[in-house]
Amino acid sequence: MAKISPYETGELTDSIFLILLATLKPIHGYRIMQEVMDMTDGIIVIGPATMYTTLKKLKDAGWIMDVGEEDSKIIYEITEEGRKILKNNFDYRKNLISIAEKWLGGKNHG
């Protein structure tokens, strides 16, 4: 059975979620790795080949775009479509957290 891609379903992996957050403001592609590491206090670290491949896929999906270049290094920013996907995923994750808070904090099943 073929694997369903997050780029088709909009069900973002943690890494893609964080990369999209990092592109809310224009940023050099190579700097996103450092940004994600700083955001997560080093818990999530993205390798260069993974980052380069992921940015190409995000661009193909229309979720980020080139907004310029500095010293031959591309600067990316999230698109409107990307913001929509990010917001949907954020709401989904928030909803999951509220459900978990009710069940873990209220009706305690464990």
Added chain:
Amino acid sequence: MAKYKMCSGLAMMPEHDMKLLKDMSKKGWHLVGMKGLLYRFEKGDPCDYDYALNMELTIDKDMLSYYEASGWHPVVIGPGYQIFRAKEGTVPIFSDKASEEEVLLRNQKQSGKWASVFGILLAAWLIIMRMIDLGFIESIVLIAISTCFVFTFLPYLGFSRSLRKLRKNIS
């Protein structure tokens, strides 16, 4: 002073070769380039390095900036492949299996496509050879097409093997 060691085919056994390069660096012999299918090493201080192979088709300053920012320095840049070096323990160039699988799949498709083309050409040439006599040109063309077939089919097998191994680790 330089030393040379045979490459076992980067697409065929990448882990084996990256380990070889690492072991050589521990002994003070560091990869500086390639001469055909031979790795060229030069003497220096023993160091604990990790080596990584990537097979990106297009190389530019933007792509290399990702590696430099992560501590990976390009040592060999060849047609369709790059070998990087970093201090031991640096975050691997592929930090998730999905992106590694994607690059392997792309390379597998590319080499598979060319292997099919040369496979068909080889079969066609073998049939033509049976029908007409072109003298020594037959052998030259046969060797040329066979060589192209081998150098595309073997990488295809290598990428397929790496993909199977990766998917076995994921599942």
